[in-house]
Amino acid sequence: MLSKNTIKHLQSLKQNKFRDEFRQFVAEGDKLVTELLSGYFNIIEIFAVNEWLATHKIANHISVTEVSPAELERISALTTPNMVVALLEIPPSQNTDLSIFDKLILMLDEIKDPGNLGTIIRIADWFGISTIICSDHTVDVYNPKVVQATMGSIARVNVQYTDLKDFLEAVPKSIPVYGTLLNGENIYTQELSRNGIVLIGNESKGISDDLLPFITQKLLIPSYNVNNGNKAESLNASIATAIVCAEFTRRIF
Amino acid sequence: MLSKNTIKHLQSLKQNKFRDEFRQFVAEGDKLVTELLSGYFNIIEIFAVNEWLATHKIANHISVTEVSPAELERISALTTPNMVVALLEIPPSQNTDLSIFDKLILMLDEIKDPGNLGTIIRIADWFGISTIICSDHTVDVYNPKVVQATMGSIARVNVQYTDLKDFLEAVPKSIPVYGTLLNGENIYTQELSRNGIVLIGNESKGISDDLLPFITQKLLIPSYNVNNGNKAESLNASIATAIVCAEFTRRIF
Numbered sequence: 322m323l324s325k326n327t328i329k330h331l332q333s334l335k336q337n338k339f340r341d342e343f344r345q346f347v348a349e350g351d352k353l354v355t356e357l358l359s360g361y362f363n364i365i366e367i368f369a370v371n372e373w374l375a376t377h378k379i380a381n382h383i384s385v386t387e388v389s390p391a392e393l394e395r396i397s398a399l400t401t402p403n404m405v406v407a408l409l410e411i412p413p414s415q416n417t418d419l420s421i422f423d424k425l426i427l428m429l430d431e432i433k434d435p436g437n438l439g440t441i442i443r444i445a446d447w448f449g450i451s452t453i454i455c456s457d458h459t460v461d462v463y464n465p466k467v468v469q470a471t472m473g474s475i476a477r478v479n480v481q482y483t484d485l486k487d488f489l490e491a492v493p494k495s496i497p498v499y500g501t502l503l504n505g506e507n508i509y510t511q512e513l514s515r516n517g518i519v520l521i522g523n524e525s526k527g528i529s530d531d532l533l534p535f536i537t538q539k540l541l542i543p544s545y546n547v548n549n550g551n552k553a554e555s556l557n558a559s560i561a562t563a564i565v566c567a568e569f570t571r572r573i574f
Numbered sequence: 575m576l577s578k579n580t581i582k583h584l585q586s587l588k589q590n591k592f593r594d595e596f597r598q599f600v601a602e603g604d605k606l607v608t609e610l611l612s613g614y615f616n617i618i619e620i621f622a623v624n625e626w627l628a629t630h631k632i633a634n635h636i637s638v639t640e641v642s643p644a645e646l647e648r649i650s651a652l653t654t655p656n657m658v659v660a661l662l663e664i665p666p667s668q669n670t671d672l673s674i675f676d677k678l679i680l681m682l683d684e685i686k687d688p689g690n691l692g693t694i695i696r697i698a699d700w701f702g703i704s705t706i707i708c709s710d711h712t713v714d715v716y717n718p719k720v721v722q723a724t725m726g727s728i729a730r731v732n733v734q735y736t737d738l739k740d741f742l743e744a745v746p747k748s749i750p751v752y753g754t755l756l757n758g759e760n761i762y763t764q765e766l767s768r769n770g771i772v773l774i775g776n777e778s779k780g781i782s783d784d785l786l787p788f789i790t791q792k793l794l795i796p797s798y799n800v801n802n803g804n805k806a807e808s809l810n811a812s813i814a815t816a817i818v819c820a821e822f823t824r825r826i827f
Binding site for chain 2: 436440443444446447448449472473474477509542543544545546551552553554556557559560563564567568570571573
């Protein structure tokens with residue numbers, strides 16, 4: 322049986338300010354929560370229907386509350402609630418040290434769409450990229466829509482928020498900074514390093530003017546024109562990220 | 575001034591059955607409608623705020639209705655209505671002939687998410703793929719969420735619906751059929767043709783069992799594993815489509 326206060330608390334975590342205050346977030350659905358059970362985050366409480374609880378082993382230190390399907394609906398943010406909602410602790414920010422520059426990292430300049438951020442985290446996970454540095458204006462990684470869109474990859478990719486200009490000013494000059502730009506040069510004919518920063522711009526405005534001077538190599542994903550010059554103006558931010566990450570990875574193999 | 579009937583009619587077109595009945599669909603927002611004004615679809619009527627009408631030239635044969643911001647809100651499906659809503663004709667299905675097999679085409683097996691279909695159409699447009707064949711269970715291309723997600727590419731890519739098994743049975747045996755599969759072989763070490771069919775499966779179920787026998791080459795986008803074997807289980811359908819299309823295009827250049 323759920324108390325009104327619990328329902329209110331879980332619902333409040335849809336908002337950034339309450340996630341900040343309580344340092345908690347919500348993840349839901351059978352597949353995602355099952356994956357998080359074996360993982361990185363500290364789970365505070367599980368709210369699940371009987372059917373789910375009967376088939377999942379939950380560590381003793383995690384509180385468990387059985388809910389009815391009607392109660393689940395009240396605490397779920399999904400159109401179709403899926404058996405379980407988990408309340409989790411937001412971990413303290415990890416300190417990044419210089420070792421992150423030994424590999425490829427992603428840097429996101431104001432990605433606003435939760436689906437895009439979630440998808441980018443999933444792409445990073447697929448391609449073995451373990452660090453994403455976001456501008457302070459990028460959507461919060463613990464926003465429930467982001468959490469759901471990561472499909473569990475949120476537990477394997479370290480996502481940090483910072484002022485990108487300050488960050489880039491402190492990056493050693495030897496580290497390449499790749500920017501995806503419509504006025505860049507064909508990515509397929511450029512040398513790509515095994516490490517460095519790949520900077521991805523906002524969905525509609527692209528990369529901020531004050532970050533452009535930090536870019537050491539401009540990358541363009543070439544399009545293939547058939548309709549007398551008419552074609553898509555650009556690719557979605559997460560699509561561009563995927564193609565660039567795939568190309569860096571292809572060179573390593 | 576909008577009549578109640580007009581509002582009701584525009585709202586009804588969110589549903590597939592009414593789009594089928596009237597053979598009409600809705601597109602909205604400054605950028606998208608401006609692009610469609612110069613294009614492929616027959617526009618029946620434009621509903622726009624004064625500010626938009628003052629800055630856009632609209633052909634004489636198109637009906638124009640000025641609406642107030644409050645009226646716009648009633649007919650818009652967007653969270654933030656954006657100046658204009660257009661009512662358009664669904665064009666008759668184009669007959670596909672054998673010439674489509676001279677180039678690369680996409681085939682979608684039950685893509686359910688409107689955002690994914692819209693994004694895939696935008697990717698196709700970017701990479702010069704002009705035909706997409708969808709299973710009858712794929713989300714409708716004139717669904718407003720698909721229309722918006724295409725960002726205008728809907729006017730440049732021919733999207734057809736059919737029974738994929740019947741279609742594939744009729745495809746000449748010389749045409750390669752590529753399938754993206756988790757048990758496929760590394761796409762980067764395979765020969766890829768300049769033409770053929772790239773088959774993309776459903777978001778969670780992948781490619782249907784009854785279509786698997788038609789695949790002549792199985793493609794895997796290799797992942798790069800760092801977390802002791804834990805990694806993203808798969809890539810989103812539109813992400814996989816993008817990476818595959820990019821790789822086919824890279825080989826052509």
